[in-house]
Amino acid sequence: MALLAGALPALAFPAPSLWWWAYVALVPWLLLTRSAPTARRAMWDGWLGGAGFLLAVHHWLMPSLHVFIVLLALLLGLLWVPWGWLTHRLLHGRPGAGRVAAALVLLPSVWLMAELVRSWEYLGGPWGLLGASQWQVAPALRLASVGGVWLLGFLLVLVNVAVTVLIAVARGRTVALAGLAACGAAVAGAWAWVPQAKEPGTARIAVVQPGVIPGPGPRFERGAELTRQLAGRDVDLVVWGESSVAQDLTAHPELARRLAGLSRTVGAELLVNVDARRGDMPGIYKSSVLIGRDGPTGQRYDKMRLVPFGEYIPARPLLGWATSVGRAAGEDRHRGTEPVVMKLPGSLRIGPLVCFESAFPDMSRALARDGARMLVVQSSTSTFQGSWAPEQHASLAALRAAETWRPMVHATLTGESAVFGPRGEPVGPRMSTGTSAATVYTVPLGEGTSPYVRIGPWPVYGAMAALAVFCAAEGGRALRRRTDRPSGGRPDRAPGERPDQQPDRPSDRRTDQPTPGRP
Known part of the structure; x- marks a missing residue:
């Protein structure tokens, strides 16, 4: 199911070119991952979904690469393991408004990091970036002049996360609607205020x-x-x-x-x-x-x-045999x-x-x-x-x-x-x-x-900053939990013990009284 759910976004690219599908194509994958019983299972869903996406987008390479395309998809699919874990971490169960708001920022950010790493030319290059599916949508092209294909990819994942919350997370629907409204405002603002290219000749x-x-x-x-x-x-x-x-x-x-x-x-x-x-x-x-x-x-x-x-x-000395199979x-x-x-x-x-x-x-x-x-x-x-x-x-x-x-x-x-x-x-x-x-x-x-040429890929830098803040907060939380433990190694309270129940201390017991239940 993860492989199939991950492959669905490929329909937004040419030749089908169903550009509108990109706005909901990740929802089945997100629903599957957030419902995983454990974080480890969600990481598997992220990995296999990423491999399914890459196989579907690059399926036309199979006659050339044969088994290598499967191996490459499985290798690069590992880039979506953090995405699967974070989806489970933020959306599993009944998350509150804070976790939903974090998901609207962090899940698009970690998606951009996966796209950035696989864009390295030695890993195959930036073919099939999610934002590239919007190549024929005029408002999206206007946004591309502001933040490049990276901004389009960020907003597309944000919309998919918001739709997922509207479907499955009742307590976060107000935040999801606010996220969708922010996306709409960004598109409207770009259309109204971003300058356009001059055409002097x-x-x-x-x-x-x-x-x-x-x-x-x-x-x-x-x-x-x-x-x-x-x-x-x-x-x-x-x-x-x-x-x-x-x-x-x-x-x-x-x-x-x-x-x-x-x-x-x-x-x-x-x-x-x-x-x-x-x-x-x-x-x-x-x-x-x-x-x-x-x-x-x-x-x-x-x-x-x-x-x-x-x-x-x-590494031709190691992989040169590829010439015999493709x-x-x-x-x-x-x-x-x-x-x-x-x-x-x-x-x-x-x-x-x-x-x-x-x-x-x-x-x-x-x-x-x-x-x-x-x-x-x-x-x-x-x-x-x-x-x-x-x-x-x-x-x-x-x-x-x-x-x-x-x-x-x-x-x-x-x-x-x-x-x-x-x-x-x-x-x-x-x-x-x-x-x-x-x-x-x-x-x-x-x-x-254009603003993108002048400033560069600022959505990528913003995604890095957001993830850095999240990692610092998670690290600080883990450190506080460790320092809150008593030095003797005893847990804060015994299993089953109520917070207001304190263990008896020897000095609190009256040794001159008989033990209840004994003569």
Whole structure:
């Protein structure tokens, strides 16, 4: 039951994309955990529920990882053990208003801590954060510009906890209603008072999606053919997907000349992605390379955060056998060292990201702080065609755009390609996984600095502070209980003894009186 209850929130993400379900999806899991007979059982419910959630959200990885996806889900599911324990601690039985109020703050906080830890790139990254389910809800996107996806996740868990209290905890319903009213006030306040991104101009961006074409050579030729069709359409930039070029441009100058010829034909720069062994450095890199009329402009970004097992195998000497049971990387890719903001002719500055990196809120925030006016993601989800992965990945671009007030172009080899404006609103048609075309988008540019870019992930810091206060209070309570015990080790009173009943002392007994019941 815990596994199934934990899996329910996955329906709020694409492809089902039942965004409204996220507001009650945790309720069955919470009800199960709070009713556990012991705290240990609640911790088991937290662990198995977390594993069920991760398996459901990442189920499309099973053909690639096989048994590893189960092991990873069980490992990362341990992050929800504190959540299960705290749910039982605060909501079990008939809690009063104080415990309910604490639950409305602490349970969302410990959920954020679980999401924060699993967002570490070496543990799989921040895919499937609960707040990401709200990528198409305009009020939620406005809140994202204030506190990022973290604020959305905090409020969603708070609403689920409040609904759970309304269902099962009669004494705490007033507090739960107050929590829901606070959430409503936060949304209304953000809608009324939070500034929005300014849109001082537009840029015409072309996205080339060759479609499902086996082999890097035919795929490149299809991309070149689609690019030539853009001649005379007055575009500012042409974006190809991830791994669109399979040879190093330095080692193959004829390939660089062909790309330069395409740039001259279109009258705009090309942003291609080279997935190849580099001549001047050992190993394979995935690099965003800007091509101008005369060839590579010298502006290049090397992918910094790689997909575990997909682009490298952690502890390969120990786990290298994964290549024999799944589609794990046969050779580790190499990492870049720093983000790059590329300058196009005119005033347009773009911040490139590669595939997996669009899931990380901190990377797009850093590019916006460095002066990027547009974010560009080059992706390839061709391995997962027919699954939920392409739609889930494209939806992340809406959140990153809303968080940073910067439009985001999500260009893929095989779909789904999509473009979102600086408020997270969709721009133009999405290119589905069955499309092979070049589409031109008139993209509104963002200006100004969003509160999230300026301040950072403050909901995470607030959650840490709340949990620190709780831990300090619990520690102090435990210390007081220990110091209240008599030094002789005798408990405060014997089992069954009334508080007002004191044991007899030898000096209180009258030895000259006969014992009752004896002659």
